Amino acid sequence: MAKRKTRRQQIVDLAVLAPLDWIDERTGAVRGTKWFLFRNVPRDVSWAQTLGFATLIAFLTQTLTGAILAMYYKPDPNSAYESIEHITNDLTLGWLVRGMHRWGASVFVILLFLHMGRVFLFGAYKYPRELQWITGVLLLATGMLMGFTGYLLPWDQTAYWATVVGINLNGTAPFAGPWLAQFLSSGPEIGGDTLAKWYALHMLLLPGAIFALIGVHLYLVTRLGVVSPPWSKEQAGRERPVAEPTGARAGLVRRGTEGGAK
Amino acid sequence: MSNPRHDTPHSSGPSLWPIGFAIGVACLLLGLVLSWMIAVLGAVLAIAFGLLWARDVTRDVRGDVPEIAPETRVVADELAPGAVPQHKPLPAYPRSKFLEASLIGLTGAMGAVLTLPVLGFMVLPSFTNIDEDEVDLGPLDNFPEGEYVIATYLKDPAQGEVTRRTAFVRNNGQSEAGDPSFTILYSRCVHLGCPVQPNGPIDEERRIELKNAALLPVLAQSFGCPCHGGLYDAEGNRTAGPPVRSLDRYTFSIRNGRLILGELFAVGSVSGTGANARISRYPWSTPGVHVDGVEAWLYPIVPSQVTG
Ligand code: HEM
Numbered sequence: 001m002a003k004r005k006t007r008r009q010q011i012v013d014l015a016v017l018a019p020l021d022w023i024d025e026r027t028g029a030v031r032g033t034k035w036f037l038f039r040n041v042p043r044d045v046s047w048a049q050t051l052g053f054a055t056l057i058a059f060l061t062q063t064l065t066g067a068i069l070a071m072y073y074k075p076d077p078n079s080a081y082e083s084i085e086h087i088t089n090d091l092t093l094g095w096l097v098r099g100m101h102r103w104g105a106s107v108f109v110i111l112l113f114l115h116m117g118r119v120f121l122f123g124a125y126k127y128p129r130e131l132q133w134i135t136g137v138l139l140l141a142t143g144m145l146m147g148f149t150g151y152l153l154p155w156d157q158t159a160y161w162a163t164v165v166g167i168n169l170n171g172t173a174p175f176a177g178p179w180l181a182q183f184l185s186s187g188p189e190i191g192g193d194t195l196a197k198w199y200a201l202h203m204l205l206l207p208g209a210i211f212a213l214i215g216v217h218l219y220l221v222t223r224l225g226v227v228s229p230p231w232s233k234e235q236a237g238r239e240r241p242v243a244e245p246t247g248a249r250a251g252l253v254r255r256g257t258e259g260g261a262k
Numbered sequence: 263m264s265n266p267r268h269d270t271p272h273s274s275g276p277s278l279w280p281i282g283f284a285i286g287v288a289c290l291l292l293g294l295v296l297s298w299m300i301a302v303l304g305a306v307l308a309i310a311f312g313l314l315w316a317r318d319v320t321r322d323v324r325g326d327v328p329e330i331a332p333e334t335r336v337v338a339d340e341l342a343p344g345a346v347p348q349h350k351p352l353p354a355y356p357r358s359k360f361l362e363a364s365l366i367g368l369t370g371a372m373g374a375v376l377t378l379p380v381l382g383f384m385v386l387p388s389f390t391n392i393d394e395d396e397v398d399l400g401p402l403d404n405f406p407e408g409e410y411v412i413a414t415y416l417k418d419p420a421q422g423e424v425t426r427r428t429a430f431v432r433n434n435g436q437s438e439a440g441d442p443s444f445t446i447l448y449s450r451c452v453h454l455g456c457p458v459q460p461n462g463p464i465d466e467e468r469r470i471e472l473k474n475a476a477l478l479p480v481l482a483q484s485f486g487c488p489c490h491g492g493l494y495d496a497e498g499n500r501t502a503g504p505p506v507r508s509l510d511r512y513t514f515s516i517r518n519g520r521l522i523l524g525e526l527f528a529v530g531s532v533s534g535t536g537a538n539a540r541i542s543r544y545p546w547s548t549p550g551v552h553v554d555g556v557e558a559w560l561y562p563i564v565p566s567q568v569t570g
Pocket residue numbers: 048049050051052053054055056059112115116119122124125129132133134135136137139140143214217221225226227
């Protein structure tokens with residue numbers, strides 16, 4: 001005979017579980033969330049493996065503070081600088097949100113590199129996680145472009161001349177360089193259309209690309225799980241049968257090295 | 263803990279030859295800048311490893327060439343009398359395949375119709391909508407002979423301050439042929455584009471205001487860049503620092519006794535001075551881009567050659 005539920009359990013069922021079930025039956029959202037969050041991780045995961053998540057939080061902070069700065073910023077050559085001054089000096093808490101966005105940009109880039117360093121030192125880029133590394137490289141590139149495009153927006157002397165130098169650095173790339181530079185400055189040199197173009201890149205196109213890439217990156221993290229640290233004593237994962245390589249790689253794998261870390 | 267039978271060998275990794283190929287290409291590019299020997303070495307490496315790579319990749323496809331048997335056919339009248347010739351059924355092209363292909367094709371075409379103009383609008387105006395207004399720097403008397411004058415002007419007054427540019431103008435008097443001669447340097451450093459400054463005192467008292475320009479005489483025989491220490495002499499030739507060519511110059515014309523700035527061009531180097539200077543002229547290009555020497559091979563076509 002099934003045990004009768006206590007009254008408390010009945011209330012929980014009715015108030016929480018029933019609505020969740022209702023949603024899950026129609027969307028799979030609860031199962032999806034469980035798949036995403038309630039994963040098995042190696043017993044000896046290290047704190048260094050929280051760096052990717054820290055990068056994610058830094059990026060989300062940038063999106064939030066950036067979206068709100070956009071409510072007061074004016075991407076026009078004749079008023080951009082004044083609007084930044086206005087945010088910093090006049091508007092309540094403007095200094096704080098601008099400061100968060102400005103310092104947060106550096107935090108984001110530093111975390112990107114720390115996370116990448118962790119992945120490299122753990123050898124976590126190896127089979128089957130190569131595509132995670134590649135989406136990671138694309139995230140690094142778009143992340144750095146965020147910094148490059150954002151730096152122009154205050155439209156002060158530092159921003160302006162640093163961007164002139166940055167654009168012309170791109171211009172020295174062989175073959176396509178001068179074309180890239182002319183595209184970036186919307187003409188032979190920085191002019192009336194440059195600022196708005198960089199603003200659009202900085203707040204629409206690049207963050208959109210980063211969101212999409214993070215989606216793929218995290219899907220792969222969930223699908224493949226995280227590696228155990230290199231110092232782990234436990235054998236992780238399944239054994240990988242060593243197929244004798246052929247062609248140019250013949251002889252690259254030593255026999256008798258089957259299995260994970262010993 | 264682990265069960266080898268639960269795993270199947272994953273697809274084999276890519277060939278390693280591309281690494282050699284990449285090293286070859288890198289050597290080739292470096293060699294173009296550094297020395298011929300390295301470039302040749304790089305080319306040889308790239309070709310060798312490229313071939314090895316291609317061989318490796320096509321290994322499975324190539325195989326042995328099958329021997330082709332001579333064609334044989336049973337001719338109708340050789341058939342035994344009364345035998346019916348046999349036909350294999352023609353392969354059918356099912357309706358579902360046709361619909362699938364048309365759906366993909368049509369969606370692709372519609373996608374292209376939607377996105378191509380949009381992408382074009384993102385990229386093309388940077389190259390096609392460059393209106394060069396002529397700039398009037400006032401009567402020739404504004405430019406005493408042999409002296410540099412800093413001219414700041416609005417290239418496009420409608421756009422405002424963001425189009426403010428600076429030129430250094432020196433009246434060289436008459437050339438040997440008896441034409442008026444001006445040296446007009448653009449203030450943009452040809453290292454990476456910072457604002458080059460004249461090394462000498464500015465004569466504020468002789469400042470002249472024009473409609474969209476201002477003129478300031480300066481006593482200078484050289485120019486310096488604040489960003490990375492580039493130095494140029496009075497002809498715009500590099501004397502120190504990282505710049506890769508001489509300062510850009512303007513063409514000019516004289517209309518009703520007034521000096522009109524023309525278009526910008528890039529300068530490889532200048533020999534001689536003033537009215538007798540010999541200038542190696544090239545189409546204008548981004549600062550930092552070589553216009554002469556072997557390095558210029560890295561920039562075969564620059565935008566100003568296409569957009570004029
Ligand atoms: C916006 C930037 C990025 C975000 C939000 C992000 C997020 C994450 C997260 C949350 C994880 C889970 C494990 C962990 O937290 O360490 C992870 C793993 C991983 N990331 Fe990133 N990442 C970013 C950039 C990069 C970059 C630049 C690389 C390398 C080029 C990279 C390569 C990897 C790899 C290979 C893994 C798998 C590591 C393992 O399984 O232990 N990621 N990423």
